[in-house]
Amino acid sequence: MSENKDEALTSFQSITGIDDVGEAFSHLEAADWNLVEALSRVIPHEDAPLTSPHPILVPEPPARNAVESTNGFRPPGFDEMPGTSNASGFFAAALQNQNQNLNLNQPHIQQRFPTQLTSSINLDPASSQNNNQNVITFNIHFNQQLYQLRLPSEATVEQLKRKIFAETSVPVCRQAIRGWPPSKASDAQQLGTRLCNLDLSPENELILVDLTEDGFMDTEQDEVTQRVDKDFTIFIQFESDPPLTLSLPGRMTVQEVKMNVFDIKSIPVRHQEWTGWPNGCDNDTTLAQSGIGLSHRFAVRSTERSAPTNSNQHNAFDVVTVDSESSTDEFEDATDFNNAEYIFTDSPPAQPPNRHLIPNDTDDEISGSTQFVENYKARYGEPCPEFFVGSLENAKQLACLRSAKERKLLAIYLHHGKSILSNVFCDQLMKHESIIQTFKEKFVLYGWDMTYESNKDMFLSSLTACISSNASLTARNIKLDKLPAIMLVGKSRQLGSNCEVLSVIHGNIGLDDLLTRLIETCEMFEEQLQVEIRQEDERAARDQVKAEQDMAYQETLQADMAKDAAKRQKEAAQLAERKRMESERAEEDARRESIRLVAQQSLPQEPSEQETGTSKIRVRKPTGDFLERRFFINNNLQDLLNFVTANGFLIEEYKLISSWPRRDLTAIESSQTLESLKLYPQETVILEER
Incomplete structure (x- = not known):
């Protein structure tokens, strides 16, 4: 049932484009894990939920790497780009998988198939694409x-x-x-x-x-x-090299960052594939605009692949060259030999098959290991054990230099082409299913051919450097009539970081004895690891508690820092606002004072009480107090308004009202005289706020 649920969940997400597993799970739970009903809930159609008794063949969606950008970026929405097959194709494929788990012999299901299948599936690619992306x-x-x-x-x-x-x-x-x-x-x-x-x-x-x-x-x-003038700390993780740390200004573009990586790592920009840039970034985007933090991590890998060398051609020839101690048998220029047009008067003599699996004078361990595996499979065929390809040091690291729970034994298979036991041992014992499975589950198997002395000496030197001189001495002392042999190497707690030879199995042994020896060595090795495994578990538990405490502390610290930063920013904003308001208030006061001074300077000279043709004007302020001044009757209304303004009452804020008849003097033409306005010999006017 769990497998059916996994298939239904995968099909549901493929059809609907819902990436959230929790959301997809809730839709299927609501439909009691009926894929058709769940799809009808999310993608409604005019007809009833569709069910199909017949499988529908749809084309494969395009490979993801077919739409990747060549400059290391992936286009926006890459993970949801539709393939050549539209949503209806995926719909049909999901129905095909679902129908395998349904009982299609039910009568009510069979009645609905013909009409609902064509009416519910949308075969328009454009509309199907919109369903996934709108x-x-x-x-x-x-x-x-x-x-x-x-x-x-x-x-x-x-x-x-x-x-x-x-x-x-x-x-x-x-x-x-x-x-x-x-x-x-x-x-x-x-x-x-x-x-x-x-x-x-x-x-x-x-x-x-x-x-x-x-x-x-x-x-x-x-x-x-603000970020343009700041420095960004960039951590770049490469495939195998240690991380690179760069401090770059915010105005630097993505293209310039890539050029810096080229200068340091010699990886051309066109071969740099980056992971970690936010969506919408291109080569012209600056670090300040990209949206990354002041400290950000990236991963970069090189898409450049080294060109194949001629060593493969030589290796292929080495498989078919004759095996002889003479220089003719070790002839290396196979290409010239095959291409030359030799005419033989007599047929060449038949040559014996190759006895060696690694050619003489091999350059290095990796090429020798590669040729060993290729020639072993070519000579003895399938099935064959899974040999590790690479150096002995790498094989040791994969097997021994790991945690106690993941650690394995290193099995070193030593082959010799002149041993009479080689064919029987490889054709019968090494092809047995039990032996192959045991090597696969419990060991890292490494093979080497010791037929040629040059290859033997190189391997023994490597064995001394990687394992120990005793291991090298043990391998050297194995006699020809005991080869091939298997050396079992392991690392235990007592040895620290060193390894030792736990057992040597010679080639003159039967199948049952070989399997027994392998299992016994594994059991003995696992018993030695139990103490170390318990210690690792206890250490891991302590580390986890410490990590959780550190994480909680960091979260609390970050929260406090965020609150302090927000508080400081808020206080700064409030202070700036107060300064702005004070500045505006000062400007307003200066403007009002300027208007008052201009009005005061424009007032005519006040006549004395003895002069004739004058008018006495009293102005009642909003507070109830009075302003009083004498004017000539031929003075105009503007002089009265200037008098009011000179006392701090701006006409734009106040209006001047005459008592009888009541009228707004500020709305009358200011050039009229007091006499024409009947504001003599004395009059009382009122100031009111607008």
């Missing part, structure tokens, strides 16, 4: 919580913000969203911008910032401007 998922991070929203690609930024408001209760006017692609950050600030025009991935990580009434601002464009 929904965008947003993971909104706010107040240490995650809100997942799904919107169609044709939705606008405003619709996204309204949906965020429904989830977080943060009003649209106070929402600042970070995490948009750098090249589209300005477009994302427009509420009418459609999501499909922002170069988004099928799933996006966004950060919501609440613009509080205190004036706290955190716009992404301001952050990019």
Whole structure:
């Protein structure tokens, strides 16, 4: 049942494009693991849920690496790009898998097949592609919580913000969203911008910032401007080399970063494949615009492959060369021999088959190991044990230099072409299924041919360096009539980092004895490892507790630092706002004083009480106090308004009202005289706020 559920889950995700395993699992649970019903819930159709009794053949989707970019980037939405087969093809394939687990002989199922199959499956590739790509998922991070929203690609930024408001209760006017692609950050600030025009991935990580009434601002464009002058610490992990650490300015582009890697590692830019750049980055994007943190990690691998050498051609010839102690048998220029047009008067004599598996005077261990495996399979055929290809040191590391739970024994098979036991040992014992499985499960098997003295000496030197001089001496003392032989090497706690020869199995042995010796050595070795395994478990448990404590401490520390940073930023914003308001207030006071001074300087000279043709004007202030001044009756209304302004009551803020008849003097033409306005010999007017 669990296998059927796994198949149903895989088919459901392939058809619907839902990457979230939890969401897909919930849909299938709601449908009681009926794939057809679950698909009908997610991809509704006009007809009833479809079921198909017949398998439908669909083409294979294209390989993932067929759409990868050559400059090391993957295009946005790469993981959800459709193949040549559309969604309906995957739908049919899933139905085919599902129908294998359904009882199709039920009458009510058979009645629905003919009509529902054609009406429910969408065979239009364009529409099928839209089904997979017209929904965008947003993971909104706010107040240490995650809100997942799904919107169609044709939705606008405003619709996204309204949906965020429904989830977080943060009003649209106070929402600042970070995490948009750098090249589209300005477009994302427009509420009418459609999501499909922002170069988004099928799933996006966004950060919501609440613009509080205190004036706290955190716009992404301001952050990019600030990050240009900062230094970024880049950690680059290569395939086999140690990590590289670079400190680069924020204005440096991605292309310049790649050139730096080329200068240091000699990997051409066209062969650099990077992992870790955010979506939307290209070679012209700066580090400040890319969206990475001030400390970021990347992985780089080289796609360049070394050209094949002529050693393969020589190796192929070595398999078919004659085996003789004479120089003619060791003739290396096989290509010239095969291409020459020799005319023989007599047929060449028949040559005996090769006895060696590694040619004489092999250059290094790796090439010798490669030729050993190839020639062993060519001579003895399948089945054959799985030999490790590489150096003896690498084989030792794979078997012995690992944790106690993963450690294996190193089995070194020593072959000799002149031994009469070789053919029987390889054709019968080494081909037996039990022997092959034992080597595969319990050992790392390494093979070497000691037929030629040059190869033997090179291997014994390597054995001395990798294992010990005793191991080399043991291998040297094995007599020809005991070869082939198997040396079993292991590492235990008592030996520290050194290895030792635990057992030597000679070729003059039967199948049962060989299997018994292998198993006994394994059991003895595993008993020695039990103490070390317990110690490793205890150490791992202590390390895990320490790591959890360190992680909790770091999380608490980061939270405190974030709170302090937010508090400081908020205080800075409040201080800036207060300074701005004080500055505006000072400017306003200066402007009012300037208007008052101009009005005071423009006032005519006040007449004395003895002069005739004057008018006494009293102005009642909003506080109830009075202002009083004498004017000539031929003075105009503007002089009265200037008098009021000179006392601090700007006409733009106050209006002057005459008592009888009641009228707004500030709305009358200011060039009229007091006499024409009947404001003599005395009059009381009122100041009112507008």
